[in-house]
Each structure stands twice: as C-alpha cells, then as structure tokens.
Amino acid sequence: MIATAASAGAGLPLADQCCAPLLREPLSAAQAADLARTLKALADPTRLRLVSMVAAHDGGEACVCDLTEPLGLTQPTISHHLKVLVDAGIFSRDKRGVWAYYALRPQALQALAAIFAEAPGGRPASQRGSLRI
C-alpha cells in the first residue's frame, strides 16, 4: 500500500512507507533491509521486462494472457513474477472475470527515484556528468 494520508502504516515495503535517507545519513539495519527487499523484487530481468511491458501496454494494464507470448515464458512462471511485484507494492492487481489485470503503481518507483536522486554535495545535475536521459 502506498503511504497516502489515509493509509500510512508499519510493515509496508520501504518504497511505500517513504523514504530512506540513502544519501543523507547512514541507513539503519531495518531501513536497509526494507529497501533491499524492494530492490530485490525489481532486480530480475523478467520482472523488469514485466514492469516495462505493463507500463507500455494499452491502458497501462495487462493480464497474464497479454504477457506470455512476448516473454516466451509459461503462465505459472509469469504469475509467480507478477505476485512478487504485487507483494512489493510495484503492481496493483484487479480481478475482472477470469483474468487478473496488473497495473504499475507509480508511487513505488517514484519513491525509489527520490531515494536515488539525492546526490551528495548538492551539486546541480548539470555538473554530474553527461547522462543522456
């Protein structure tokens, strides 16, 4: 669950509890464990492809039936990866009829972006290299 005004709480993935001061001060062991858990959910090639495929899909959502052919994997394998992403708060899941539809929850990735964006020293982005975004 995303930490909205109504739903902030304990025991949630760090990306949703928001936000480890990764580059501001040393993380506690508990903060590091929470953030590592979220990153582990993403640190898999198939799951990264699922994130990008679902985000780019019509309407921003997709069911397993949309994903098996482009990935060349079985439905149980893809369902397993989708469950990991749902459990990490990266995807939402909406059951409609015989299929469940998965959509990206942008807040989780936005929280990660914010955690990584705080470069030490406060140098402006223009001085940080020639990254071609």
Place this chain on the structure above:
Amino acid sequence: MIATAASAGAGLPLADQCCAPLLREPLSAAQAADLARTLKALADPTRLRLVSMVAAHDGGEACVCDLTEPLGLTQPTISHHLKVLVDAGIFSRDKRGVWAYYALRPQALQALAAIFAEAPGGRPASQRGSLRI
C-alpha cells in the same frame, strides 16, 4: 565507468551506459539483464548501508578501516561488498598508502533515479500521492 563524453562504451553497467526506457517502452532482454545486474548490486542490506555510510562520511569517502566497527562485520566481508559496488560502477576506489578509499559515484544513482522517475501518463508529481520526500 560512467558514460561521459570521453568514456561511453559497450559492456558497461546499464546505469552508466544510460538509460533504459523502463516506463516508456518494453525493455529488451539485454537491457533488462543489464539493469537487473545494477539493481542486484544494490539489493543487499549491507551494501545499501555501505552506500549511505560512505556518502555521509567526512569528505564523501571512507576506507574499510572506517566501516568495520559501525557495521560489526569483518574486513574481508566488507571488502567483498565494496568490490561488488565498485564493479557495478557505484563506488570509485582510490588506493593511497596502505588503504583504499571508496567514494560514491553519483552518476550511477542519478541514472537509476532517472530510470524510475518517468511515471507513465506524464502526471505531475503533485498527483502521484502523498510521498514525503
């Protein structure tokens, strides 16, 4: 190595080659494998603590001798984790005298921040929830 004007090249971590269009279009298998490799280097509680401790350390750099006591781990264990972070392009390593000094290379994390920051639909941040950054 970071992809600067002088050093862009193949075979580097994706965060340095820059930049997977994670939320813009489906990743290729190769792009997903590269990004997963970078995220795996970070998806470990000890390595995340090392990143935050080195970034917060005096002068933005630290040697193994600065890190063993606060982490309560042996020097070989910390050296292993530091090597993983150097190999992923997240830390630089500068040998001076008997010690090697490690510093964060902000470009790598900035690239990750950019990859995660592109929420689908182009909604402004103010509409993405109540993340408290």
